[in-house]
Each structure stands twice: as C-alpha cells, then as structure tokens.
Amino acid sequence: MAQVDTVTRILDAAEELFAEHGFAETSLRTITTRADVNLAAVNYHFGSKKALIQAVFVRFLGPFYKLVESSLDAHEKAHPDTILSIEDILRFVARAMASVTQGDRNRLAIFMRLLGLAYNQGQGHLRKFLQSEYRSLFKRVMALITKATPDLQPVERFWRFHFMLGSAAFTLSSMENLRAIVEHDFDTKCTEEDVVGYLLPFLAAGIRAK
Amino acid sequence: MAQVDTVTRILDAAEELFAEHGFAETSLRTITTRADVNLAAVNYHFGSKKALIQAVFVRFLGPFYKLVESSLDAHEKAHPDTILSIEDILRFVARAMASVTQGDRNRLAIFMRLLGLAYNQGQGHLRKFLQSEYRSLFKRVMALITKATPDLQPVERFWRFHFMLGSAAFTLSSMENLRAIVEHDFDTKCTEEDVVGYLLPFLAAGIRAK
DNA sequence: TTTTGAGTTAAACGTATGTTTCAAACAGTT
DNA sequence: AACTGTTTGAAACATACGTTTAACTCAAAA
Numbered sequence: 001m002a003q004v005d006t007v008t009r010i011l012d013a014a015e016e017l018f019a020e021h022g023f024a025e026t027s028l029r030t031i032t033t034r035a036d037v038n039l040a041a042v043n044y045h046f047g048s049k050k051a052l053i054q055a056v057f058v059r060f061l062g063p064f065y066k067l068v069e070s071s072l073d074a075h076e077k078a079h080p081d082t083i084l085s086i087e088d089i090l091r092f093v094a095r096a097m098a099s100v101t102q103g104d105r106n107r108l109a110i111f112m113r114l115l116g117l118a119y120n121q122g123q124g125h126l127r128k129f130l131q132s133e134y135r136s137l138f139k140r141v142m143a144l145i146t147k148a149t150p151d152l153q154p155v156e157r158f159w160r161f162h163f164m165l166g167s168a169a170f171t172l173s174s175m176e177n178l179r180a181i182v183e184h185d186f187d188t189k190c191t192e193e194d195v196v197g198y199l200l201p202f203l204a205a206g207i208r209a210k
Numbered sequence: 211m212a213q214v215d216t217v218t219r220i221l222d223a224a225e226e227l228f229a230e231h232g233f234a235e236t237s238l239r240t241i242t243t244r245a246d247v248n249l250a251a252v253n254y255h256f257g258s259k260k261a262l263i264q265a266v267f268v269r270f271l272g273p274f275y276k277l278v279e280s281s282l283d284a285h286e287k288a289h290p291d292t293i294l295s296i297e298d299i300l301r302f303v304a305r306a307m308a309s310v311t312q313g314d315r316n317r318l319a320i321f322m323r324l325l326g327l328a329y330n331q332g333q334g335h336l337r338k339f340l341q342s343e344y345r346s347l348f349k350r351v352m353a354l355i356t357k358a359t360p361d362l363q364p365v366e367r368f369w370r371f372h373f374m375l376g377s378a379a380f381t382l383s384s385m386e387n388l389r390a391i392v393e394h395d396f397d398t399k400c401t402e403e404d405v406v407g408y409l410l411p412f413l414a415a416g417i418r419a420k
Numbered sequence: 421t422t423t424t425g426a427g428t429t430a431a432a433c434g435t436a437t438g439t440t441t442c443a444a445a446c447a448g449t450t
Numbered sequence: 451a452a453c454t455g456t457t458t459g460a461a462a463c464a465t466a467c468g469t470t471t472a473a474c475t476c477a478a479a480a
Contacts, residue, residue: 027436027437027438028437028438028439029437039438039439040439040440040441042438042439043438048438048439049437049438049439
C-alpha cells in the first residue's frame, strides 16, 4: 500500500511544519521534500493545500474527539447524576490529549499550536470548518462546566472558559521555548506532565475566582 | 510633509492587515494599496518587509513601554516600599495598554494579536528583537509579581505568569469574534473594558491558586 | 534661474509558490 | 501475458511575491 504510506508521510511532515512555521510559511515543496514524496502527491491525494490543512486537523481532532466523548460516556454510565468538578473535567480533557499525543514527545505542543493557528489565522474557512465539526463536543463540555460552576453568570462563564482555553493554547504551544527558558534560568527540567500539573490548578482557581 | 504621511499610512495599514491575516499572508501590495501609496514606498522608507514588521512593533510597544515604566516610577516615588498586589500590577499594565490603544476601538485586539503572532510566528528574528528590546521591563514586572506572591516556588511562578500572558493574548486577540458570539448567544454587548474587567479577577485568582 | 536631492511613480526583475499535465511505473485481475 | 485502474515522476504552467531600477516631480537652496 504505497498510497497509505504516502498520505501518512505527507500528514506527518505537514503537521510538524505547520506547527513550526504556520500555514502560509510552509510550502508544499518543503512538505513533500521532508516527506520524501513527489510534489504532485499532495494535490493528487488531497486536492489542494487547503484540503491538506483540514486533513491534518481531522487526523488530530478526530481521535481526540472520540476519546473525550467515550470517556465521558463511560463515566456517566458508571456514575450517573454525578456532578463533575472543574478539576475532573479538565483531567478528562487532559487525559484524552495525553493519550492522543503520546508517543511523539512534542506532539502536544504541535496540537495546541495548530489549534491556536486555527483560531487566529485562516480567514474563516478553517474556523468555520472546526466549529461545525466539533460543536457538539464543545457544547457538552460547556454544559459540564456550567454544572460545575452554578453560581457563575453565563456571560462571565463564557469568558472564563476562553481564558482557560487561552492559557492552555498559548503556553502549551510555546512549551519547547518556555521549557528551555526554565532550564536555563532555574536549572530545572519540566516534563509535559509537570506543566499540565501546574496548569490545571491555575485554571481551576481562575474559573472559580471570587 | 508627504514623507511622514506616507510612512504613517503604511504603518497604519500594515498594523491592521498584519493583525488580521498574519505576516506572511499580508503582501506589500495589499498594504500599499490600502495605504494608497506606491508599492516601492515600503522598500524606500523601511528597507524591507522585515523592517516594516519591526517598525510596526516599535510604534506599538514604544509608548506602551514608556507608559508602564513611568507610571511605575511615579508610584514608587509616591509610595516607596509598598508591595503591590497582583491586581495592582495588572491594573498598571492594563491602564497603559488602554491608554496606548485608546482612540481606535479594536486596537487592543490588534495589539494582542501582534504580540501573539510575535510569540508564535516569525522564526526567531522577531522574538529575538523584542526580547532584547524589552527585557528590562519584563524583568521589572516579574520582580513585582515575585514580591506579590512570596509563597510561590520560582518555577511555578514562571509558569503561572505565562498562563496569565496566554489568557490575555489569546482572548483579547480574538475579542471581536468572541464578542460577536456573546452578542449572538447571550444577547449582551461587552465592551473592551468589560472583558478586561472579567479577565483581571480570573488572572489574579489563578496566580494565587492553592 | 538653475541645481539639487528627497519623494514618488510605473515597470520590470528574479524567485517561489500552488497547481496541472502527461508519460512512466506499478499492482491486481482476467 | 495482456489489460486496467491507480499511483508516482519530472517538467512545465500561471501567478503572486519582495525587491530593484530608472525616469519623473517638485519644492527649497544656490
């Protein structure tokens, strides 16, 4: 199956390069060279560069989406009518992410950086695509957060949710650089788990503020 | 003085377009067209596109830098040996930003999006430039935060500082979109001041977590 | 009035990009 | 072995980009 190999190699290369340099700054020639694949392969297998970008996201978010859904399903079946705490919710999401990205060391950073790019870059077409594709998961998590923070005004909860999202996306996406700084300035090494361990209490305290 | 006018018009146009589409996605032709200026004007006045990008940042960060410095100076002269709370520190920064961006309605979002881009995009040359240019302000603010959170371990404080930075950069840079969602989903309008009013307690609670 | 020099303009340059083409190579079926 | 549909390969295509050039404008100095 040379086809699958080619497709996978393209996705692997594109994923890394997109996360490292952004979408516009990464050319198909760079991608196909790193993937050791002919230039025309991208247009043959994906149709266009835009479609390649979307395919990268689908491969990333698909398993993540399913994992969060299924683990939430399992928990609700095992412990019905339980109200999850913010920490619980965050741990569900964090565990799914760790599971999806495990194997590759810095794939979590790639994941978050791609998410950040999707949110900021790409005039609409990518954000629209993701919003329509993953709206139901978003709503489900939001409903859990609502139950966990009953005293919060809806508008303020909305903003605090995005504050959390921003912390995670921004920090985890620059994790390599920040970890390098930590190692240089504090003579300490931080694993991804360490950083997530720092992050979750911060987020939980933030959303419960006041 | 047609010269100053041209330079300013280029900076205005570039600032908006960079924030909206990123650096690589914004061409000099788009900029000069919007600025109603000849294409060659950018290379004539700035030398290159890279230099233009840096000039945009200098015009943004220069006044901000000076304002934070001077207001901190003034406060330390008026109330020496006072330990600022986290809220106080954040208010100093927020006030300087509001002051720099006031006039244009969404210039705060542009500001933050440019900062985010500088952090994620731009292979080094921009980040290096900003780090060397504004290291002293960074260290000063960090020292204040350290005094305000004496019980925190240095490494954890470092991470929490960047969690705060991420919240602010991410949310404020997508403020237009998020405000539109709020208006659609909650039938409520949020001003920039409202969002900052939501943000500061979140950040303060986060950095004080546990 | 002539000269000077910074500023502007239109056109061109070289390069890099995404995409297309079409022939060759391949795998699986008859 | 011959055929068929799919995948690869090298080359070309058209376009968009950042940059450079050289002619031109025009106000201020000489």
